[in-house]
Amino acid sequence: MVRVNWDPNANVTKQAEQLGKRKSQSQEALLDAAEQFEALFLYQLMSEMRRTVPDTDLLGNRQAEKLFQSMLDQEMATHSAKSQGVGLAKMIYEQMSRYVSDDD
Numbered sequence: 001m002v003r004v005n006w007d008p009n010a011n012v013t014k015q016a017e018q019l020g021k022r023k024s025q026s027q028e029a030l031l032d033a034a035e036q037f038e039a040l041f042l043y044q045l046m047s048e049m050r051r052t053v054p055d056t057d058l059l060g061n062r063q064a065e066k067l068f069q070s071m072l073d074q075e076m077a078t079h080s081a082k083s084q085g086v087g088l089a090k091m092i093y094e095q096m097s098r099y100v101s102d103d104d
Contacts, residue, residue, distance in 0.1 A: 026100045034092040035081045041088060042077035 050069060055062070081089055 024100070024102055027097060027102070030096055030100050031089070031093050034089040034096070037092060038085050038089040039074075039078045039081035042080055042085060043074050046073040046077060 047070070050073070059065075080086075084090070
């Protein structure tokens with residue numbers, strides 16, 4: 001008599017999908033680099049947009065405010081790139097992933 005270890009709660013389809021979605025270390029590094037590039041692009045975009053707003057000396061020296069705005073822009077750009085942003089990272093990854101090996 002042959003004994004089969006079968007669990008009706010095991011979802012083989014879900015496990016197969018998870019294996020298909022796994023990326024190699026090179027692909028993960030490419031995705032990270034693409035997100036960093038998008039974050040840099042968005043940071044530069046926000047910085048240039050802020051430069052278009054005229055400065056005023058009404059409140060005196062605003063060096064601390066400018067430093068805070070710069071840090072805020074950097075964090076907003078990083079967060080935006082991590083959460084699908086403008087899609088630049090996705091396009092870079094799709095274009096460059098064909099040149100990266102699937103196995104490490």
